[in-house]
Amino acid sequence: MNPDLWLPDSDLDDDHRTFAQRIRAFAADKLAPFARAIDEERTFRREMVADLAAAGILGGPLAAEFGGEGWSPLELAIAHEELGAVCGNARGFCAVQTGLVAQCIARFGDDAQRRRWLPGLIDGSAIGCFALTEPDAGSDVASLGTVAAKQGDGTFRIAGRKWWITNGGIADVMIVFASLDRSLGRKGITAFLVDTDRAGLARSPVPGVDLGHRGSDHAELVFEGFAATADEVLGELGAGFKVAMGGLAAGRLSVAAGAVGLHRAALAAAVEFTTGRQQFGQPLSSFQMVQERLADHLTSLHASRALVHRCARRREAGTETHADVAMAKLQATEAGSRACEDAVMLHGARGYSSAWPVERFWRDIQALRIYEGTSMIQKTILARLVTEG
Template sequence: MPEPGVERQLPTDEAQDLIQLVRDIAQREIAPHAAEEEDAGRFPRETFTLLSSSGLLGLPYDGEFGGDQPYEVYLQVLEELAAARLTVGLGVSVHSLSCHALANFGTKEQRSEHLPDMLGGGLLGAYCLSEPSSGSDAASLRTKAVRDGGDWVLTGTKAWITHGGVADFYTVLARSGGEGAKGITAFLVPGDAEGLSAAVPEKKMGMKGSPTAQVHFDGVRISDARRIGDEGQGFQIALSALDSGRLGIAACAIGVAQAALDAAVAYAKDRSQFGRPIADFQGLRFMLADMATQIEAGRALYLSAARLRDAGRPFSKQAAMAKLLCTDAAMKVTTDAVQVLGGYGYTADFPVERFMREAKVLQIVEGTNQIQRMVIARHLAGPETR
């Protein structure tokens, strides 16, 4: 994980103390068990309980709910956690994403009733947008929400759901009206609702400790009091959450890349060939320099986007840019880290092969990098003509 000497741009002494707290937890509670638990496919629920009790699951939200940190600080917390274990860093990002709808579009009564437990009461959330037949084309989702008196009945299947089957609540986007984006509404569904079930988790290349599963809604009945925002506002709510969530993915990617660089540098300084450390050879030194430069560039970009968000300015284009650049950089840096370690890098005895497998998914989740390029291009040249 990042060494204490990593330069961080933090706005206050309080933020500096917060980062130190996160590093202490990461070094003491998370990193030592990461390899073993990932290999065993074990989800660290107790870690999320610890983070919740430490006030780390509500950081980007209002102070009355235990947060009130700038987004630029919250993202650097994510980076630290992801460097220790991506399952934890990404899990916190997904949890924050699942709270976004209620925190930003819920009524005062809804926020008062649910947010304290969601942000600091030990609960864990999941975000249900994607479906088996609608991933990048999220507006074509088919899960239905049908009114029945003062209730809604949800029927359908969500796919690729992080924390599927272990979450205490699900923020669900479902079709309550006609086709397209305007027919979608958001709901807050308790994890123990009757008719809600999760499939066996997917068998993944990496992040084996983080359950990713289909979630089935078989006539799940919830009160209209759990509808978030207006009917038909769901897609707008989803998009507003994704801009922030993409920055979370960018920060996690830089955390994984930093961990890979730190491992590569340590190995290169310790490993000797031809009578001297391999870190003395120019070809390898240049590789390390390029890796470090990509990390710093990615960190600067996601922080720049976060500061726009903190200032209340548009940041959608910059969020897409940050997600694109940071995750591509993580893939390149982790691959190069394996190369630095040579044959050892290809074995599970060293963590860089795990970092490389984990980096791949970051180019896919919360909008593939091809989708990010489409988003950026639309900001530059306008919508595509048909």
């Protein structure tokens, strides 16, 4: 076993290595002891939120003026790899709470909205959700059917249905996307930043048992006569599509980094297991077919991380293109999924049990291929850029 081969440390300068080790130590201390239990028990662990806040992680990427640590995009990627390697539920929570909600408020909100919500989202006293997906509008965001009808007094009445909303059942605050005029397509969409403690909102868990991320809350939200004021518009009227796409494009980097973390954890587990287990009188890792898989997943891990860090560095330099994050997410989630699948296979029957972590890694990474733009949607983005410029 040579963890130096799959950890990022030797590619990082001293400051970034120290940063990675800080988040790794937090994850080992505060997340690892619960990662399996919350998955098996399907419970959202509220203490996890307090721990993430106390460690500065919830505010991490937010600027110091908002109470955050001002992480660079590369620090964000490093942090989400470390969190993802240990607990997909914690990483997914941060991606929504901080990446989609707090960062959208910081970027698109006015001073009053930032003052009201950012402190609570950073100290963990408020939980946020990002309510975009609907039963009939997933990848095709512009077709969403939730409507916001403007009233004579300037307020809005929101009606419609959202689902698969992470934190939706427990959120104190949400960004909800609704159309003022469906005939305008994406130009009709407006983002509203509202608290959840008001009439006209019914929340329930999504139907069925989730494949992965079982320690997370995924809800269906039904709005009927839900009132919002003009002050609760996030950004501008009719500019909600920009808010949604801005949040998702930013968030894709952390999803890609989380996939690198899962890939790394699956590879580490596969190496540990195959070097320890003997069949036919020799370690599994001495068989060439096993070695081939370990070698392939080590190589693709580094390819994924290189694309993720490249995207982060270009974001930092202001030279990022739409292709950068699409390539990073596509590569990291697809290669990570293959690594997790092989880790299950290489564990034999043990890989099929929650007593070993690899089946959870495989279940969790499937969602990373789906949310914040499926792999196919990343390919359509890339194909359009390649063919149309």
